[in-house]
Amino acid sequence: MATHSNNQYYVPHGSIYPAIISIGLLSLASGFVFSIANNQSADLAYLQTPGKWMMVFGALLILSMVFKWMGSVITESLTGSYKSWEDKSFRIGMIVFICSELAFFAAFFGALFYMRVLSVPELASFDPLFTPYKDFLGTWPSIGPGGAVLGAEYVPDPKFMAMGWSGLPAINTALLLSSGATITWAHWALIRNNRKQLILGMALTVALGVTFLICQGLEYHHAYTEMGLTLGSGAYGASFFMLTGFHGFHVLLGTLMLIVILLRCIKGHFTPEHHFGFEGVAWYWHFVDVVWLGLFIFVYIL
Incomplete structure (x- = not known):
């Protein structure tokens, strides 16, 4: 049984959720390894199909347990288990979590x-006699020297184009800034205690977040099919997709x-x-907005 009183911090009862989630993580990771085993050895190709099913099973197990676990936390909140010091600790924990996310993007x-x-x-400053990449330019965006053949002339991908700031990136910036305003309104x-405006503001925020994800998917499709910009496009491609991709993943979680x-x-x-449940998510969403502004300036514009 959970223990709690007016003079005691709430301590939940023992839970099986972490153990089951660990099983799901093990199944997900093992399935991923098995699913790519045929790329390393033809003798292990028979593991690919069960590996994919293990990934599906692990992902579904994790999602179901997270749903159940969060449901338990919501029930504890609604039944009055959390007092002022639990609320304070939740706020401190959320601040520390956002700081860790800040360090991640930093x-x-x-x-x-x-x-x-x-x-x-x-x-690019190396003496031509000593550099293995001939005619490599020190300009940004750079897709090399990954595309060059060692000791040969550096020839960039003729289809490569850098992503500009106008178009979809500018639209996505407007979407996220607008979502920051709508969640603040909510x-x-x-x-x-205006429930009508609260629900309307939250619905608009969700709609803007979903629209952002759709626009980013369209942007990635355009980059791969028409711009020659891929994750393998040297330093620029790698940094572009790592930064925008991880941010998009955070937008997905936030949505x-x-x-x-x-x-x-x-x-x-x-x-x-x-x-606080509302405030914690609002803090996270504002953090995602701020990170996007940094991306828009340093990845798209400069």
Whole structure:
């Protein structure tokens, strides 16, 4: 049984969810290894089909357990198990989590700056007698020297084009900035206990997040099919897809969280006095917005 009193921090009872999620993670990872085994050895090709099913099983197991686990947390919140100090600890935990996410993206931005400012110009500055890549240019965006043959002349992909800031990237920027405004509007409505505006603001935020993901998918398709811009397009392609791809993954997770919060708003789970679940997701969404602004400036414009 869970223990709790007015003078005691809430301690939930033992849960089997972490153990089952661990099984799901093991199945997912093992299935991935088995599914690519035929690329390494033809003798292991028979593992590919069961490997794919293991991945499906692991993913479904993880999703179902996360759904059940989060349902238990919501039930604990609605039944009054969380008091002021639990609320405070949740806020501290969310702040620490966002700081860890900030460090994650800072590492990728650091790699981007290192390539642009140091490594690419340094490769181009080598004496032609000593560099293995002839005629390599130190300009950005750079798709080399990955496309060059060692010791041969550097010839860039003739179809390669850098992604500009106009078009879909500009539209996505407008979408995310607008979503930041709509979720803030929804928060104000929650504080005023205006459920109609709260639900409308959250619905608009979800719609903007989904539209962003659709636009990014279209952008990736355009990059691969018409611009010659792929994950293997040297330093620029790798940094572009790693930064925008990880950000898109965070937008996907944030959109899923927004959908859950929208459903909870419809059910009336939040009050003006107690709504950290809403605030935590709003903080995360604003963080995603800020990261995109950095991407838009340093990846698309500069």
